[in-house]
Amino acid sequence: MCTWAIRLQCKIIKTNKKMKSKKLKVILGVILLVVITVVIILLAGSKKNATFTTATISEGIIESTVMATGYIQPVEEVEVGTQVSGVIEKIYVDYNYHVKKGQLLAKLETSTLSEKVNQAKASLKASQSELDYARQNFERVKKLYESKASTQVAYEEAVNRFNQAETALTNTKAALNQAEVDLSYAYIYSPIDGVILNRAVNTGQTVASSFSTPTLFTIAKDLTKMQVEANIDEADIGQVRVGQQVSFTVDSYPDDTFAGTVSQIRLQAVVTSNVVTYTVIVDAPNPGEKLFPGMTANITIAVASEKGLVVPVEAINFNVDKELSENLDIKNNSTSEGRDVWVKSGNNIERRSIKTGLGDGIYFIVKSGLSIGDEVVLSVTFDKKQSEKSSKSIMPEPPKGMGPNGPARVH
The missing domain is CATH 2.40.30.170 (Efflux pump adaptor protein, beta barrel domain)
Structure with missing residues (x-):
């Protein structure tokens, strides 16, 4: 009897050990399942929504400047001056006046210049008289010399006096001409049709032309x-x-x-x-x-x-970084030797290799790789997803027969 009872108790103990081992395996499996579920949910919740800023490809003209x-x-500007010294007696024009070629602009005092003209005329008259006398004397001495009634010396003196008188007359004519020219310079005329831009003198002002021609007016x-x-x-x-x-x-x-x-x-x-x-x-x-x-x-x-399709420089400068690659599951690799842009395709983006032409620092001409209407990515921003499940909803309920402290004991 005792032996049978002892055997029964041993059997019960063995059965309890087997049940505990089996339940332990179940508990470990449940815990592993919970951990995997939590990791998946956390990873899913860590992904972010990507919002793209894009530009639509269109035609345009780019200029390099x-x-x-x-x-x-x-275009043409003339400085009007005077070639003689003197005092400004009268000014006939002012700033912004429209003038014609040959129009009188200003006048210098002419008394001194007129006196020089009169003196030159008097000198010319005296020189002419001297020449007339020298010519008559030369003709008289010449006749005497030809008839052997005059000496060689007297003849040569008459010739020299006549030549000197001719030279003196020429010089006085030149002096008169210069005096008359100087007098004409006292009247300042416009050399062109135009507009007075600047008036550099006033009435009563003295101008001197000893070393350089003073500028009186500037005309455009x-x-x-x-x-x-x-x-x-x-x-x-x-x-x-x-x-x-x-x-x-x-x-x-x-x-x-x-x-x-x-x-x-x-x-x-x-x-x-x-x-x-x-x-x-x-x-x-x-x-x-x-x-x-x-x-x-x-x-x-x-x-x-x-002229052609234009793409913004921002699109060429945009690059897919590690964060964007992980969120959109795209590969950021390029084998193109040219330039790349990213084109929006549904909820994702794809790489396009393009060839560019002229650029102005803001846009580039696209020679190949894009079409009108393509949306190229300029930038991206992220909004992190918020999980609607609470921490309790993440943890599954334990199987029946299992409490918070482990499997129930069998008595």
């Missing part, structure tokens, strides 16, 4: 045709050609854009503080005479242009 600053000036020939004189950096001058189109603005009319054409590229370098530039002349029509001499012009020279 050279920019510089210059000054507006008349035609203000409906202006030119811009600009200095182009040596790094850019190689791109500039005669005939290229130019646009420019001036501070006086910030909303207006004026047009012009490159007419001259001067070969003489201008060196300022070790900076080398070259002077470029731009012809600019000015029909409304809005442009004034001396205005500052900000010019833009179109040195090249190309």
Whole structure:
């Protein structure tokens, strides 16, 4: 009896051990399942929504330009001066006067100059009388000399006196002519049709022409045709050609854009503080005479242009980083030797290799690789997904027969 009871108890103990081993395996399996589930959910929750900023490919024209600053000036400008010294007696014009060629601008006092003319005329008259007397004496002595009634010395003296009288008359004629010219210089006339830009003298002012011709007026020939004189950096001058189109603005009319054409590229370098530039002349029509001499012009020279599909520089600079690759499961590898862009395709993006042409720093011409309407990626932002499940919902309930402290004991 005791033996049977002992055997039964041993059997029960063995059965309990087997059940505990089996339940332990179940518990370990459940725990592993829970861990895997939690990891999957956490990984899924760590992914982020990608929002792309894109641009649509379209046609356009790109220009390569050279920019510089210059000054507006008349095409033809004349400085009017005087060749004689004197006092300004009368001024007939002022700033901005429109004048005609030959129009009287100013007059110097003429009393001194007129006196010189009168003196020259008197000298001329005396010289003429002296010449007449010398001629008569020469003819008389010549006849006597030919008839052997006069000596060789007397004849030669008569010849010399006659020649001297002729020379004196020539000199007095020249002096009279110069005096009359100087008198005419007292009247200042306009050499061209134009506009008075500057008046440098006033009535009563003394002007002296001893060393250089003093400037009295500055006249612009035609203000409906202006030119811009600009200095182009040596790094850019190689791109500039005669005939290229130019646009420019001036501070006086910030909303207006004026047009012009490159007419001259001067070969003489201008060196300022070790900076080398070259002077470029731009012809600019000015029909409304809005442009004034001396205005500052900000010019833009179109040195090249190309038409075609255009792509923003941001699209070429955009790169797929590790974070974006992991979120969208895309490979960031490129075998292209050219440039790459990323094109939106549904909820994902794909790489395109492109060939580009002319660029202006903002856009590039696309020669191949893209079509009108393609959406190229410029940038991306991320919004992290928020899991709607609580921490409790992540943990599955334990199987029946298992409490929070492990398997139930069998008694």
